[in-house]
Amino acid sequence: MEELLMAFFEFNALSVILCGSFAARVFIPEMDKLQLDDSAHAHKYPVLVLLHDEGGASMDLQRTPAERLAAEHGIFIVAPDVQHTLGTDMEYGPHYETFVATELLNICRRIFPITEDTAKTWIGGIGTGAYGAVKTALQHPDVFTRAFSIDGTLDLGAIIEKAKSGEDTGIGLQEEQLKAIFSDYKHFSGGENDLYALAEKSAQGEFLFVSEEGYARKAESEAIAQKLGAATQIVTLPAGADCFSQQKSLPEAVRWACQ
Numbered sequence: 100m101e102e103l104l105m106a107f108f109e110f111n112a113l114s115v116i117l118c119g120s121f122a123a124r125v126f127i128p129e130m131d132k133l134q135l136d137d138s139a140h141a142h143k144y145p146v147l148v149l150l151h152d153e154g155g156a157s158m159d160l161q162r163t164p165a166e167r168l169a170a171e172h173g174i175f176i177v178a179p180d181v182q183h184t185l186g187t188d189m190e191y192g193p194h195y196e197t198f199v200a201t202e203l204l205n206i207c208r209r210i211f212p213i214t215e216d217t218a219k220t221w222i223g224g225i226g227t228g229a230y231g232a233v234k235t236a237l238q239h240p241d242v243f244t245r246a247f248s249i250d251g252t253l254d255l256g257a258i259i260e261k262a263k264s265g266e267d268t269g270i271g272l273q274e275e276q277l278k279a280i281f282s283d284y285k286h287f288s289g290g291e292n293d294l295y296a297l298a299e300k301s302a303q304g305e306f307l308f309v310s311e312e313g314y315a316r317k318a319e320s321e322a323i324a325q326k327l328g329a330a331t332q333i334v335t336l337p338a339g340a341d342c343f344s345q346q347k348s349l350p351e352a353v354r355w356a357c358q
Contacts (some may be wrong), residue, residue: 101190106126106127106166106170107124107125107126107127107161107166107169108122108124108127108211109122109123109125109188110122110123110127110210112206113200114203114204114206115121115233116193116197116198116201116202117193117194117195117198117202118152118193119193120172121180121198121203122156122157122179122180122209123157123177123178123179123180124157124158124160124161124167124177124347125176125177125207125210125211126166126170126175126178127170127175127177127211128168128170128172128173128174128175128207129170131170131217132160133219140353141211142169142176143171143213143214143215143216143253143258144173144174144203144211144212144213144214145172145173145175145178145219145220145221145357146174146176146207146213146214146219146220146221147174147175147176147177147221147222147223147353147355148177148178148179148203148204148221148222148223148232149165149176149177149178149222149223149225149228150178150179150181150186150222150225150226150228150229150231150241151178151181151228152224152225152226152227152233152252152298153182153183153185153189153226153228153244153252153270153271153272154183154271155197155226155304156180156269157178157179157180158298159261160178162344162348163177163344163345163346163347163349164349164350166347167281168349168350168353169185169257169268170265172353172354172357174357175207175211175213176246177203177204177205177207177213178219179195179198179199181195181199181228181231181308181313182195183270183272183276184205184231184280185228185230185231185255185267185280186199186207186224186227186228186230186234186235187208187228187230187231187292187325189232189279189280189318190277190278190279190280190281190282191278191282192279192280195231196218196231196234196235196238196239198279199222199235199238200235200238200242201242202216202259204220204242212214216246216288217241217242217243217244220242220243220244221238221243221244221245221246221247221356222235222243222245222246222247223246223247223248223249223273223352223356224247224248224249225249225345226233226249226251226252226270227251227252227253227290228246228303229248229249229250229251229253230251230252230253230255230294231246232246232247232293233246233248233251233253233294233323233350234255234294234297236306237294237298237300237302238291238297239289239293240302240304241273242262242284243304243345244303244304244305245305245306245307245355245356246302246304246305246306246307247306247307247308247309247355247356248306248307248312248320248342249309249310249345249348249349250306250308250309250311250314250316250348251280251310251316251319251320252269252270252316253294253316253319253320253323254294254295254319254322255277255287255292255293255294256293256295257261257271257319258272258277259277259281259284259287262274262277263284290337294323295322295323295326298323298326298327302327302328302330304330305330305331305332305358306321306324306327306330306331306332306350307333307334307352308321308324308332308333308334309320309322309334309335309336309351309352310334310336310337311335311336311337311339311340311341311348312335312336312338313338316322317335320333321333321349322338332355334348334351336348351358
């Protein structure tokens with residue numbers, strides 16, 4: 100078996116939507132998956148936007164198999180830094196959901212041969228990044244046709260209730276930070292930031308939820324999957340399979356997206 104020549108591209112660029120610069124890593128396909136003689140750049144490749152967990156950054160994804168998966172499957176994996184926004188549009192801060200669904204992809208298409216075909220444009224996330232990914236897919240079905248959640252932190256309503264009572268939220272954000280994201284808690288339940296409410300609407304696209312056996316928030320994925328209906332799959336991995344770096348879950352999710 101030939102050794103994969105894996106690579107990633109790191110860049111910083113200006114964003115109108117974010118009113119400033121942003122950083123991203125792009126994991127690129129293996130050379131034998133690229134049409135190097137395509138001088139007209141006519142061939143375009145599938146793209147997966149991958150969102151990191153709260154308290155992390157896109158560089159964390161270098162511990163995962165993302166680089167190898169891009170090389171093997173012939174896809175571009177775009178991993179932006181979404182700061183402490185949960186990948187959503189903050190009430191008092193950057194609008195990362197809008198950025199990811201529009202400007203990020205447009206910027207990347209100017210640099211890389213990435214498709215505009217929505218059937219080959221996907222999004223996924225890990226931890227709180229899964230919240231941002233699923234929400235973005237539900238809100239922008241004209242952009243993303245498939246979305247996946249890995250060890251998702253999806254019930255932000257429950258986290259808000261913990262913050263209000265002074266408990267540890269488990270995601271590194273407390274009441275004041277969550278208020279900056281969601282503003283008035285009274286309007287969270289049933290609103291546009293509530294995944295349970297969004298999932299009850301006529302959801303388009305396909306969704307995958309992956310987690311290990313015994314994962315504390317697994318019930319959240321199951322509840323949202325039930326609301327989404329038939330176009331949803333749940334995969335449960337043996338406890339410890341991921342070695343804290345998505346060694347099994349991310350390959351599972353990428354295979355599903357590419358099928």
